[in-house]
Structure formats: structure tokens, C-alpha cells
Amino acid sequence: xxxxxxxxxxxxREPGRFDAAVDPEWSIGGKPNxxxxxxxxxxxxxxVTDHDHVIAASAHxxxxxxxxxxxxxxxxxxxxxxxxxxxxxxxxxxxxxxxGLFTVSTLPAGSTPHWDRGVPAVGAVPFDECxxxxxxxxxxQRVAILDQVETxxxxxxxxxxxxxxxxxxxxxxxxxxxxxxxxxxxxLLFAVDGFPPATFDIALSGWVPTLELxxxxxxxxxxxxxxxxxxxxxxxxxxxxxxxxxxxxxxRLVAQGTQLAGIRLG
Amino acid sequence: xxxxxxxxxxxxREPGRFDAAVDPEWSIGGKPNxxxxxxxxxxxxxxVTDHDHVIAASAHxxxxxxxxxxxxxxxxxxxxxxxxxxxxxxxxxxxxxxxGLFTVSTLPAGSTPHWDRGVPAVGAVPFDECxxxxxxxxxxQRVAILDQVETxxxxxxxxxxxxxxxxxxxxxxxxxxxxxxxxxxxxLLFAVDGFPPATFDIALSGWVPTLELxxxxxxxxxxxxxxxxxxxxxxxxxxxxxxxxxxxxxxRLVAQGTQLAGIRLG
Numbered sequence: 001x002x003x004x005x006x007x008x009x010x011x012x013r014e015p016g017r018f019d020a021a022v023d024p025e026w027s028i029g030g031k032p033n034x035x036x037x038x039x040x041x042x043x044x045x046x047x048v049t050d051h052d053h054v055i056a057a058s059a060h061x062x063x064x065x066x067x068x069x070x071x072x073x074x075x076x077x078x079x080x081x082x083x084x085x086x087x088x089x090x091x092x093x094x095x096x097x098x099x100g101l102f103t104v105s106t107l108p109a110g111s112t113p114h115w116d117r118g119v120p121a122v123g124a125v126p127f128d129e130c131x132x133x134x135x136x137x138x139x140x141q142r143v144a145i146l147d148q149v150e151t152x153x154x155x156x157x158x159x160x161x162x163x164x165x166x167x168x169x170x171x172x173x174x175x176x177x178x179x180x181x182x183x184x185x186x187x188l189l190f191a192v193d194g195f196p197p198a199t200f201d202i203a204l205s206g207w208v209p210t211l212e213l214x215x216x217x218x219x220x221x222x223x224x225x226x227x228x229x230x231x232x233x234x235x236x237x238x239x240x241x242x243x244x245x246x247x248x249x250x251x252r253l254v255a256q257g258t259q260l261a262g263i264r265l266g
Numbered sequence: 267x268x269x270x271x272x273x274x275x276x277x278x279r280e281p282g283r284f285d286a287a288v289d290p291e292w293s294i295g296g297k298p299n300x301x302x303x304x305x306x307x308x309x310x311x312x313x314v315t316d317h318d319h320v321i322a323a324s325a326h327x328x329x330x331x332x333x334x335x336x337x338x339x340x341x342x343x344x345x346x347x348x349x350x351x352x353x354x355x356x357x358x359x360x361x362x363x364x365x366g367l368f369t370v371s372t373l374p375a376g377s378t379p380h381w382d383r384g385v386p387a388v389g390a391v392p393f394d395e396c397x398x399x400x401x402x403x404x405x406x407q408r409v410a411i412l413d414q415v416e417t418x419x420x421x422x423x424x425x426x427x428x429x430x431x432x433x434x435x436x437x438x439x440x441x442x443x444x445x446x447x448x449x450x451x452x453x454l455l456f457a458v459d460g461f462p463p464a465t466f467d468i469a470l471s472g473w474v475p476t477l478e479l480x481x482x483x484x485x486x487x488x489x490x491x492x493x494x495x496x497x498x499x500x501x502x503x504x505x506x507x508x509x510x511x512x513x514x515x516x517x518r519l520v521a522q523g524t525q526l527a528g529i530r531l532g
Binding site: 055056058059060062063077078083085087096099100101102103107108111112113114115116117169202211212214216218219231232233234235236237239241243253256258260265 | 322325362367368369373374381382435468478497499505507509531
């Protein structure tokens with residue numbers, strides 16, 4: 001297992017142009033995870049500014065890159081003192097695969113919430129009592145990324161594995177990086193897409209390709225695994241939206257995600 | 267009052283380059299509404315493809331354009347048979363003000379939800395029993411857009427007007443375009459940012475500038491006003507995220523929005 005900071009590394013070759021390598025293991029059925037690609041773009045986006053952290057990222061997925069070498073192009077759209085905006089795109093095999101927009105800033109250490117709606121319906125099942133997902137899916141397909149990250153579901157929301165989804169459209173549990181590497185604002189961009197589709201709790205399906213993914217990073221996370229709630233709202237016309245809440249081990253809401261994905265059911 | 271289709275009109279001057287005019291009335295304290303600008307970009311994004319509707323839009327706001335003439339540049343990133351992706355930016359006064367990414371497709375008429383989580387805590391107060399917001403804000407500031415669109419709040423969530431916010435961080439009600447023009451997938455891009463900040467239900471503040479706005483259009487809306495739920499989740503480090511649900515008059519969930527905005531409180 002290679003650390004996340006390594007598989008998501010970008011190396012500036014010339015101003016605004018970065019070399020990257022899409023790791024074959026950070027994939028689902030051979031397709032790289034969308035949050036993983038977003039994190040690579042996010043690294044390039046912060047590198048071209050004076051700010052340290054992505055606070056808002058939105059990416060549209062044009063096509064799935066093959067694992068292997070890739071180039072990331074990043075361009076500052078507006079440099080600012082407290083926030084800047086950056087456009088970044090990932091090109092692999094000579095074609096553009098992902099394009100994203102980033103608002104970058106520097107998150108203060110030791111901030112506290114001014115107001116928090118609170119935790120919506122997240123259980124409190126501890127990490128060790130959650131079920132670790134194996135890298136062989138229910139339909140026998142290989143989900144290589146599950147050998148890299150430790151994805152643990154609350155037993156109630158893992159019932160799809162026995163062919164008994166609850167129908168609520170919600171997965172809850174924990175996510176840990178290889179070697180329990182501490183999460184940071186870059187790996188949180190992965191975390192918002194790190195869980196299986198919440199639709200598994202409704203009906204199993206094949207690949208659920210992300211069309212658009214938006215992530216907000218709200219605070220610097222405490223070390224350790226993050227708690228995740230992944231929730232579907234509406235399946236219609238072959239598309240589903242999902243929201244994702246990410247809390248650090250101390251219970252702080254540190255990131256939020258929303259995505260629109262394609263889905264084939266029935 | 268000018269119809270929405272007119273104030274959001276874009277005219278292709280050369281391939282991928284559109285003339286637009288930011289209407290001074292579609293503003294809050296002189297700043298154009300972010301969803302209104304997103305809708306203009308969305309018009310240009312569909313115009314450069316063979317598809318009819320934006321299904322996913324994400325924009326980052328660099329600076330607030332002054333009302334007046336603007337240019338929109340739109341470029342197809344990937345043309346596809348069922349969906350295409352487009353980048354579009356709005357330039358006013360010679361500077362880039364908004365940049366957005368768009369996934370466009372054609373929404374089928376007569377689709378029905380395959381699965382719907384259901385309506386989260388939306389009351390059922392009819393349009394006529396909701397309180398219309400006047401264009402003079404609680405602090406005496408001019409909110410010109412409220413003379414254009416009819417924004418009606420359920421009385422329970424309009425208590426901030428009497429200095430008695432409920433603290434729940436939620437606004438519910440209805441939104442109607444000038445002349446009750448039917449909503450379409452373009453004006454739904456406005457609708458997801460058409461309500462006042464949900465933070466008014468927590469504490470009043472000045473301008474809450476949108477930093478990032480993501481919209482998903484899920485179905486073709488029935489004619490008539492749309493029902494809206496605008497909800498805040500977390501205020502921290504001078505920023506707030508809000509989600510928005512938009513249902514058509516027939517009760518169909520037709521659009522969803524999420525945004526990160528700046529906020530100054532206390």
C-alpha cells in the first residue's frame with residue numbers, strides 16, 4: 001500500500017503544468033475514483049497560489065482516465081489576498097478527462113463552529129464495530145481501492161451485502177487512509193467520494209460514474225479516520241444525486257460533498 | 267418588470283462568444299444575484315452544444331460584476347451524444363467575474379422518479395398564505411430583485427423580519443418569476459439561489475456573497491411558482507454552506523442547489 005500523499009502527488013514541470021500518475025489501485029473495476037482525481041487537481045490548484053487549502057472544489061468528469069501518467073494544467077483565474085480561484089484540468093492519454101474549479105484560501109487552525117445544524121441521523125457505532133468492506137464486491141467484481149482505504153460501514157447500513165438493503169438510501173461508517181495517514185484538506189477532497197454509492201442501500205447496480213462532484217472543506221481535521229454519512233435523495237432518468245458529510249474523529253464537521261452520478265437500475 | 271427570458275438573454279456574436287446584459291434590477295444592494303448570472307452562463311453553455319438543458323452546473327464567483335454589458339465565453343470541453351461538458355465564463359468591465367462548468371443533456375418529458383427520499387420537513391403552506399418579501403430589507407437596504415421575483419415565505423420562517431429568527435436556519439416558501447413566467451431548466455439555475463440566505467433564520471447579516479454555487483436540474487418543471495427549501499448547515503470561519511431544494515407546483519423535485527458563501531456575523 002502506498003500512502004495517499006504519494007499516489008496523489010503532483011510535480012510541477014513548468015509553471016502551471018504538473019506531472020501526475022493515476023495509481024491503478026485507487027480504482028473501482030479499473031476506473032479511478034473521482035474523489036482521488038479531484039484531490040490531485042486540488043494539489044495543483046493550491047500549488048499555483050499562495051494559499052494552503054482548497055475550500056471549495058467542483059469538478060465535471062468528461063471521461064475516465066486509464067491508470068498511468070497524466071498531466072495537470074492549473075491556471076489562476078483571480079489571485080486574491082484571502083482567497084484565489086483556480087481552474088485545473090487532468091489530461092491523460094492526450095485527452096482531457098476531468099476539469100475542476102477551485103476556491104483556495106488558508107483554513108485557520110483551532111477554529112470552532114459559530115453555528116452547526118448538528119448531525120443528521122448519524123449513528124454512533126465505533127470504528128471497530130463497523131464492518132470492513134472487502135475488495136471483492138457483492139457481484140464478484142474487483143474494487144481495488146478497498147484494499148487501499150479501510151471502509152467500514154455500520155452493520156445496519158451494510159445489509160446490502162446480504163441482499164437486504166434497508167431502502168433508506170444511506171450509508172454510514174468510517175474511512176481510513178492507508179497506514180492511517182492523517183487526513184488533510186487535500187485528502188478530504190477524496191473522502192467526500194470515498195464511500196460506495198448510497199444507492200447500494202436501495203438496490204445494487206454496476207458502476208455509478210460521477211458526472212459532477214462538489215466538495216467544501218470547512219476545517220482542519222484531527223488525525224485519525226473520518227466518520228462519513230453518504231445519502232441519496234433522488235433517482236430519476238438514470239441519474240442520482242448524493243450528499244456526503246465528513247466528520248473528523250473529534251466529531252467536527254470538516255467536509256461536505258454533493259455529486260450527480262449516472263446509474264442503471266432494474 | 268422585464269421577463270426572465272429577456273434579462274437572461276445571450277446573443278451569439280461569434281462562435282462561443284455571447285453578448286449579455288446584467289440587469290440592474292436583478293440585484294441585492296447593487297450586486298447581481300449569483301443564480302441569475304449562473305442562468306446566463308447556462309444559456310450560453312447549451313447554445314454551444316446540441317443538447318437542450320443544463321443538468322449540472324457549478325460556478326465559482328471571482329468578483330461581482332457591475333450591472334451593464336457583459337461578454338460570455340463558452341467552450342465545449344467534450345462533445346457527446348447523450349451529454350456534453352462546457353466551460354463558460356462571464357467577463358464584465360474587461361475582467362473575469364464568474365467561471366462555470368456545465369454538463370448538458372436533454373431532459374426527457376414525462377419522466378417520473380425511480381426513487382425519492384421524500385420531502386424533508388417542508389410545510390405545506392399554500393402560496394397565498396405565505397408572506398411576500400418587500401424590496402426594502404429589514405435593515406432598510408434596497409433588495410431590487412424582490413420587486414422582480416415574488417418571494418414568499420411561510421410565516422413561521424419569516425419571523426426574522428420581526429427580529430425573531432427561529433434559530434433553525436431554514437427558509438421555506440415559494441418563488442415566482444415576473445409575470446409568473448413558467449420555470450424551465452435555465453431559470454431553475456436561478457431558483458437554487460433565488461431565496462434569501464437561510465442564515466437570516468439564525469441571525470441577520472449584511473451581504474452573503476456566494477463563493478461557489480452548484481445546481482442539479484432533475485426534471486422539467488410544471489408551469490407556475492416553485493416551492494423552495496433553503497437550509498444552512500454550518501457557519502464557521504466566516505463561511506456558510508446552504509442547500510436548496512426546488513419542487514414544482516405538482517410537488518416534483520426539479521432542482522437542487524448547494525452553495526458556499528461568505529458571512530459576517532456578530
